[in-house]
Amino acid sequence: MTLATTEPNPLLEVTDLRTHFYTEEGELRAVNGVSFALARGRTLALVGESGCGKSVTAQSVLRLIQPPGRIVGGSVRLHRGPGEPPLEVLEERESSPALFELRGGRAALIFQEATAALSPVHTIGTQILEASRTHQKLSKKEATQLALDMLERVGIQDPALCLRQYPHELSGGMRQRAVIAMALVSNPELVIADEPTTALDVTIQAQVLSLLKSLQQKLNLAILLITHDLGVVAQMADEVVVMYLGRVVERGPVRGILKKPRHPYTIGLLESLPSLTPIGKRLPSIRGSVPALSDIPPGCPFHTRCTYAVAGRCNVGAPPPLEAFSAPGAPSEERFVACWRTREVALERLMQRPAEVAPSEPPPLARPLEDHSERVTQTAVPPAVGLVRPGADLSAGLPATVGVAAADGLGPDPRGTAAGTLVLDERPEDKLAADRTEAEWFDGSDVQSVRESDEDEEPRS
Ligand SMILES: Nc1ncnc2c1ncn2[C@@H]1O[C@H](COP(=O)(O)OP(=O)(O)O)[C@@H](O)[C@H]1O
Numbered sequence: 001m002t003l004a005t006t007e008p009n010p011l012l013e014v015t016d017l018r019t020h021f022y023t024e025e026g027e028l029r030a031v032n033g034v035s036f037a038l039a040r041g042r043t044l045a046l047v048g049e050s051g052c053g054k055s056v057t058a059q060s061v062l063r064l065i066q067p068p069g070r071i072v073g074g075s076v077r078l079h080r081g082p083g084e085p086p087l088e089v090l091e092e093r094e095s096s097p098a099l100f101e102l103r104g105g106r107a108a109l110i111f112q113e114a115t116a117a118l119s120p121v122h123t124i125g126t127q128i129l130e131a132s133r134t135h136q137k138l139s140k141k142e143a144t145q146l147a148l149d150m151l152e153r154v155g156i157q158d159p160a161l162c163l164r165q166y167p168h169e170l171s172g173g174m175r176q177r178a179v180i181a182m183a184l185v186s187n188p189e190l191v192i193a194d195e196p197t198t199a200l201d202v203t204i205q206a207q208v209l210s211l212l213k214s215l216q217q218k219l220n221l222a223i224l225l226i227t228h229d230l231g232v233v234a235q236m237a238d239e240v241v242v243m244y245l246g247r248v249v250e251r252g253p254v255r256g257i258l259k260k261p262r263h264p265y266t267i268g269l270l271e272s273l274p275s276l277t278p279i280g281k282r283l284p285s286i287r288g289s290v291p292a293l294s295d296i297p298p299g300c301p302f303h304t305r306c307t308y309a310v311a312g313r314c315n316v317g318a319p320p321p322l323e324a325f326s327a328p329g330a331p332s333e334e335r336f337v338a339c340w341r342t343r344e345v346a347l348e349r350l351m352q353r354p355a356e357v358a359p360s361e362p363p364p365l366a367r368p369l370e371d372h373s374e375r376v377t378q379t380a381v382p383p384a385v386g387l388v389r390p391g392a393d394l395s396a397g398l399p400a401t402v403g404v405a406a407a408d409g410l411g412p413d414p415r416g417t418a419a420g421t422l423v424l425d426e427r428p429e430d431k432l433a434a435d436r437t438e439a440e441w442f443d444g445s446d447v448q449s450v451r452e453s454d455e456d457e458e459p460r461s
Pocket residue numbers: 021023028030048049050051052053054055056057068069293
């Protein structure tokens with residue numbers, strides 16, 4: 001069992017959660033000892049390939065598992081106000097008012113398919129009003145006003161018209177906005193969003209994500225985000241939990257995970273991103289596919305696909321436990337990794353780096369900004385960290401894997417390929433230059449998602 005959290009004041013604490021399915025193929029351990037924690041105002045992303053147990057984890061948090069599934073162990077704790085005992089979700093009776101209050105009240109669920117969440121035979125208004133009045137004592141008039149306000153908040157142009165419409169009369173993006181409005185009218189503290197944008201076009205997806213983010217800030221929501229898309233993770237998450245075959249294999253802050261993945265599975269997921277692969281080169285992927293839960297390999301469950309696996313060590317015995325890992329020189333990494341060879345993997349990756357990657361002298365681009373108002377923050381994934389003066393000469397001395405996004409004032413990428421993005425940060429350049437370990441770890445990660453800059457974000461209400 002691993003500690004649930006490094007979060008000081010979590011709203012949700014999941015500890016050693018186990019959910020199994022009892023099928024003809026045997027006992028399938030879909031969720032097998034998962035622990036994490038999530039605080040108000042924060043987003044935790046559960047990531048992993050299809051079938052890794054993300055959705056079952058989320059459903060278990062709300063105790064929505066149906067036979068042949070059963071939650072067989074662990075705890076799910078939802079904290080309340082100061083001095084109040086937390087809600088122990090797994091210990092409540094099925095008919096308890098606290099559980100009723102949790103589902104659709106304190107916690108809201110947003111699914112991938114908006115159509116699945118909406119009844120085709122009722123208007124949006126009827127459905128939103130029902131959602132709000134189930135958990136709050138509201139008159140019809142108050143509930144209607146709340147629905148109108150919420151529809152406006154989620155960016156529906158004509159809320160009054162939308163209330164009268166049926167789901168099929170709305171576009172996919174509008175439907176997902178309506179579902180988000182429906183999820184939020186009950187004033188939840190926790191939103192569980194299971195692949196909320198997977199079914200949407202890329203542009204609509206970006207709008208819905210940015211909507212969720214701004215609503216989170218205004219309402220101080222804790223978001224448990226389930227996704228297989230690392231671009232979405234980069235844009236949304238504060239903390240990342242990587243799952244493989246029902247287990248957590250890596251957990252840590254988003255910047256660290258995307259910049260320096262430590263578990264070979266996370267490394268594989270990141271390396272499979274199209275944006276990291278030069279045009280014309282074959283897209284790397286993790287070899288093989290996720291084994292069936294009825295046929296979990298012995299030893300480390302990932303060993304059949306792992307390029308770092310060592311026979312006799314990785315393919316025998318018990319799976320590696322999730323343990324705190326800190327790299328030399330980076331004690332505050334706050335990383336948990338389930339791999340017998342985390343240190344060796346880190347070293348091997350360091351040795352594999354092309355010679356030209358390690359800059360022999362301080363990169364000339366890394367000069368401090370005198371005026372921080374010109375800070376062009378921030379890409380979601382930081383393959384490089386440094387400060388740059390808008391208009392600075394970026395034509396020499398770049399580590400090979402670091403590219404520069406063509407952001408206002410920065411000028412174009414000097415090598416014409418934005419394999420990475422220079423992330424502007426408050427770190428002084430001398431630290432950047434002096435810290436060789438750090439410099440050598442400029443991995444060049446996914447840069448497709450761009451977070452709004454701090455300056456652009458609306459203040460919390
Ligand atoms: N109703 C079910 N009956 C049997 N097995 C199930 C059921 N739901 C999920 N599982 C098992 O749990 C695994 C994890 O499912 P899920 O959490 O939905 O994966 P994902 O990570 O794609 O969200 C599945 O691969 C499947 O083996």
